[in-house]
Amino acid sequence: KETTSTTPKEKTRIDGIKSKSDAEPPIERPEKLNKPKKPQVAPQATNSKFKPAQQARPKNKQTEGPRYSQQAQNVPPHLLKKRDELLPVRKSLPIWPQADVIKAALKTNNILVLTGETGSGKSTQLPQFLIDEPWCTKCIAITQPRKVAAISLARRVADEMGSFMGSQSPAAKVGYSVRFDNATGPSTKVKFLTEGMLLQEMLRNPAMSQYSAVVVDEVHERSVNVDLILGFLRNLVTGQESASARQHPLKVIVMSATADVGSLVKFFEDSQPSPTTEKPPGNPIDESTSLKQAEVASQAVASRISTCFVEGRQYPVKTVYLPQPTQDWVESALKIIFQLHYKEPMPGDILVFLTGQDTIEGLEKLINDYAEGMDKDVPKLLALPLFAALPQHAQQRIFEPAPFRTRKVILATNIAETSVTVPGVRFVIDCGKSKIKQFRNRLGLESLLVKPISKSAAIQRKGRAGREAPGQCYRLYTEDGYNTMDERTIPEILRCDLSQAILTMKARGVDDVLNFPFLDRPPREALEKALLQLLHLQALTETGSISETGLKISKFPLTPTLGRVLVEAAKPERDCLLDVIDIISALSVENVFLNLVTEERKEEAEEARRELYRREGDHLTLLVTVQRYAAEQTDRKIWCDKHFVSHRAMQTVMNVRKQLQQQCMQQKLLSKDDTQSELAPSEARSQAILACMLRGFISNTARMMPDGSYKTLMGNQTVAIHPSSVLFGRKVEAIVFNEFVFTGKAWARGVSVVQLDWVTEVVKAIM
């Protein structure tokens, strides 16, 4: 049974990921744990290669240490000690011998495309190579697709440089900036930031004059944000030859773990946007030679663009497939984890790729249950989840060494595919799926679907097992399954709702979005749909330029839909901004309520949560949950346990809530003394809150039909109220809902009751 979960146009972006549980297969206990055969592996010699374009390789003057380090004053001895300890590790990275060549390439050229396997040292070393270059008088920005990577890289580079992090101290050379958390100071020279943050900075300072170099890392992930950044940077570097505002031209370094160099070089070479749709080269992927394509591409580069290739250090990894396909990959993963644990010597951590928070937490619980029953003489197992919505301190735990006689099992989403290097991993278990966004133009709905990954993603996952020693990769699918996978993941921009991307472009003054230089041009229909959606939200004017409301929305790290809800709630006649912030914060996590497996526990939870449930629906239920949690004075963890609420999720919710409140204050929508929403909202207030929701989520409204079913007002799609909703089984005249879920049939999830009059009024106003 292939189950899928869908979100409609709306997706909370606050913490990068919001995924849904419906897609997960049922979690059951395995009956028996069989022992696997020990695989045979042989070590393999490795080498490192580098080819600068059209450039003689300068003499490799191996430096004894970094120069910037000598400039730092008042650096405490413990930082210098750590720096010195890490220097040999840095020197052993494949990229280290190429430092001088990279510097030389950027001396003469403004653009560098650098490819190299994950772990070869690109993200940590490149900024340190460049920091003392004569042209590098300002800060270096390095973008990351994920918050956890930006923060952990900043910490690592700060350690390697003997630097404080983001403080006021002159010795604080390294910092980071991620949504809702800024750790930079006046002396910051190396700044890791999420792609979203760089885009926000580009809106404020289009010339990027605060930077000497912008490094766009992990380009192969091809997030929409990376595509926008590349488009803006291309315009910037193309125009900068004539511009004299800068003392030194901006250097742009594009880094990727895969070899699609050709299209990147071509993209920067073409000074005119191409009106045709271009697909990335569709060469079949060969596991052993994929990166070698980079060398070929590097032969054909223009003079102002350099390309470099660093071959990673990769030990052989044995691949084990399942003999038969399975839907119960949580169970299969559990079996393999224990087989490995009993059979394989320590050290050797296990990295498991799963699809989302619910499967991860389900497996985490099963591992802990089983581990309790292990004999005392068996080493311990430590299960560590890793997904984007996890609170930061929990994410950072994966980087800490395991305690004595303990094997780490990291349960991750595709966040660990290339973004995050987890040291110590020898075994990879790959479920072969991931959640991806898919936008359906016809329905105007964005869905989050569990889909098979591509071959290139499977290769990346496997590679994680062979970074430090020979490894093993257990694919929870058959070899035939692998052979039928797509070669590459389709870039997000070709399959997602583009309204947020277009609003960003409009806010940056790009009027003609249809002719923006896209690395891959999205279908015209998708662009037009997004423009229409923004018009409906009044984020654009009739002439297509950005409106006052649109500008306000663009300043929030939210989808335009949620941004519109916030702006609506701040209007004096609505006056419910704090409540709406609470609800949006709760929507930023996958689920504030614990997902329970057995019927008995489910009933128990229903009873315990009854006092939180509101008859108006799920939005107000979330509001009450956040309010009660926030007001809890004694022990929030106990409160959560009592109400079957996830304490972990609530910690994230509280962080997002605080940040959103601060941003509303900055935008003067909220005053400083206003931080606690009024407990137990009155009926009038509840109605105001739902009216705000409706203003943003107008495409996600449905009315009841004579036969008791619901049909969406825009799109005429039949939907049913999801069993997880407090409104499940109720018949009401109209509903507004948060997302669309497919599990055999179309469900509306996160549902509230609204009056049909309100809905028709809003629909009339925008049509």
Ligand code: CDP
């Ligand atoms: O960017 P790339 O994937 O090529 O490599 P990197 O992120 O610069 O990582 C190089 C090495 O630094 C890794 O193999 C890790 O040993 C180490 N590292 C770390 O210990 N902690 C981090 N947060 C990041 C990197």
